[in-house]
Amino acid sequence: MPCPVIASHTRRKRIASRVADIEVSAIKQMAMRGGKVEDVAALTWGVPSFRTPVSIRQAVARALEHDPDIGKYALPDGLPALRHAVSAHHEAITGLRPDPDRNVMITAGNIQGLNSLFHVLLESGDEVIVTDPGFASHLQQIRLCGGVPVFWPMDEAKGWRLDLDRLADLVTERTKAILLVNPSNPTGTLFSETELRRIGTLARAEDLMILLDDPYSSFLYENRDRFFHLASVPGLHDHLVYLFTFSKCHAMSGWRLGYMVVPKSLKREVLKVHDATIICAPRISQVAGLAALTEPSDHLAEFESVLVRRRELICARLDTLDHVFAYTKPEGAYYVFPRIIASHENSWEFALRLLDEARVTVTPGIAFGPSGEHHVRMAFCVDDAAISTAFDRMELLFPR
Numbered sequence: 001m002p003c004p005v006i007a008s009h010t011r012r013k014r015i016a017s018r019v020a021d022i023e024v025s026a027i028k029q030m031a032m033r034g035g036k037v038e039d040v041a042a043l044t045w046g047v048p049s050f051r052t053p054v055s056i057r058q059a060v061a062r063a064l065e066h067d068p069d070i071g072k073y074a075l076p077d078g079l080p081a082l083r084h085a086v087s088a089h090h091e092a093i094t095g096l097r098p099d100p101d102r103n104v105m106i107t108a109g110n111i112q113g114l115n116s117l118f119h120v121l122l123e124s125g126d127e128v129i130v131t132d133p134g135f136a137s138h139l140q141q142i143r144l145c146g147g148v149p150v151f152w153p154m155d156e157a158k159g160w161r162l163d164l165d166r167l168a169d170l171v172t173e174r175t176k177a178i179l180l181v182n183p184s185n186p187t188g189t190l191f192s193e194t195e196l197r198r199i200g201t202l203a204r205a206e207d208l209m210i211l212l213d214d215p216y217s218s219f220l221y222e223n224r225d226r227f228f229h230l231a232s233v234p235g236l237h238d239h240l241v242y243l244f245t246f247s248k249c250h251a252m253s254g255w256r257l258g259y260m261v262v263p264k265s266l267k268r269e270v271l272k273v274h275d276a277t278i279i280c281a282p283r284i285s286q287v288a289g290l291a292a293l294t295e296p297s298d299h300l301a302e303f304e305s306v307l308v309r310r311r312e313l314i315c316a317r318l319d320t321l322d323h324v325f326a327y328t329k330p331e332g333a334y335y336v337f338p339r340i341i342a343s344h345e346n347s348w349e350f351a352l353r354l355l356d357e358a359r360v361t362v363t364p365g366i367a368f369g370p371s372g373e374h375h376v377r378m379a380f381c382v383d384d385a386a387i388s389t390a391f392d393r394m395e396l397l398f399p400r
């Protein structure tokens, strides 16, 4: 006879379906698989090779030494000094000054900030329009909060441009938001002012939120003059949340720090989720962020110049493998998203073959949406040596 206690436990479903139904993103899956392989050449995860700049490290060292509160919680929406610095910085880049108390929220990075927003915005079955391809983790985040990602295919034949004529047709009664990353991860596309303004106009007309997730706007290469900041449009302030992360441009991915500029009505709601899930971003990281925004920031240009070199390197190496990959040169960010033209089954099979047979990790393109199938994402924020080794090995695996 079965034990009655065990029987009643096993009848209960232990894992909630909203968790059981999602996956660890393929980026992290590949990074974890690669971590078990000795001397792997890793192009899978967009972790910049740079060290957190010395001015930031020194500010933290001073605070550890002299600030008796450094080990304590901060206010849930962040240290006032950092919120004021964010407000000034946001005004410097957009011309619009958010109120540090009503509009600025310090987060533990953009993934955490978006997680709070999706909790606030999404009822089960609500829809979020995402570019296809778009950032893999966004898809899991939306699903985790009961939402449905609606794919907005980009046009690969036109260098991964947005197809604005299709956007209006994707909006339904259930659409809550449009999620944008500019320049794009994984394609490196830089969206034009015209495209972005049209998205803004539609969001206002349909009463949708635009969630502008910004890890990469420091990395624009020769296209800086073409960059347009959608958060600089005054009429959009009630329809736009701007999320900035320190992870990439300040080489602070392990500090877990970001900020959001949100409409006042949303900040109230986001605070509830923030309080219930994380309380506050780590105070020590907020001290680091304050230094990043207020100390000289020569590292931004230095990092960009290194990335320019790495972009040239990876494009040159892709050119020599033109029987394996066809690619569009990225306009910004630090990813390239080549189509696989060598014989293969699908992007997962190809990525696993590269790992098994060449000790190279890339991310299978299907993780970024249906349009990503038959592609892989390669990150060129890693050391030059990792790029060179990865391509030396792929050249051996795919002789002409």
Ligand SMILES: Cc1ncc(COP(=O)(O)O)c(C=O)c1O
Residues within 6 Å of the ligand: 046, 108, 109, 110, 111, 112, 135, 181, 185, 213, 215, 244, 245, 246, 247, 253, 256, 257, 258
């Ligand atoms: C588009 C996008 N959003 C968010 C993140 C993660 O940001 P954070 O480290 O601030 O959570 C990444 C990291 O790769 C990203 O590419």
